[in-house]
């Protein structure tokens with residue numbers, strides 16, 4: 290990760306006991322955008338070391354690696370930073386036509402946790418966040434910024450956003466966490 | 474907020490995630506050089522622009538990214554159904570059936 294222009298290094302919105310909400314910049318991870326024919330999804334899963342989901346919004350994870358299907362032929366792969374080169378090499382050996390792009394530097398992660406997490410996200414997301422299944426994810430809009438939203442747990446969400454939009458998203462989260470803390 | 478069903482995501486998603494992409498089922502001429510200027514103009518610019526039922530293309534821009542087709546009433550703005558790109562124009566019966574089966578309350582992201 291290019292830290293020089295990282296908009297949110299080590300930032301947190303701690304909230305307080307009243308707000309039931311904590312927001313922080315997520316740990317750095319390796320991220321790839323994979324495009325491949327869905328018919329070859331099994332071979333791709335073998336290369337990645339984790340079977341890929343076969344349904345849009347579906348997610349799989351094993352041993353620190355996770356895969357989220359974003360579109361009919363599109364997956365977002367994440368892994369610990371140190372495994373980045375190994376993943377690129379594994380896909381280079383894959384015989385199926387595909388495109389694997391390292392987008393680890395393009396995006397930053399934000400973790401939104403706590404009982405009020407869904408409430409905070411609802412302030413800027415137009416679909417029913419509460420109804421989202423745990424262990425699923427999707428691309429959507431946060432206010433006017435495109436994000437990938439993942440529900441990691443009942444009360445823990447991860448926002449993955451382009452770094453140039455991160456300040457905007459962060460500012461809105463800061464404002465809404467203040468409102469929640471004040472019970473407005 | 475208008476909810477639109479994406480046939481690829483198989484979910485009702487908010488309208489802001491979508492972009493409109495013009496009338497559907499307009500096939501590019503197989504041999505463009507054989508067309509007269511008027512025919513080429515018609516292909517490029519002339520659309521049905523109906524009052525009522527319209528077959529149109531949409532793109533799930535801020536979602537799965539796919540283009541798909543929809544049947545929408547241009548007067549009421551009601552979506553009767555959506556279907557995948559490349560599928561044939563649905564019949565009246567199929568549209569009526571889809572309309573009666575619609576249940577917006579079951580929206581799942």
Ligand SMILES: [Zn+2]
Nearest residue numbers: 479482533537
């Ligand atoms: Zn979609």
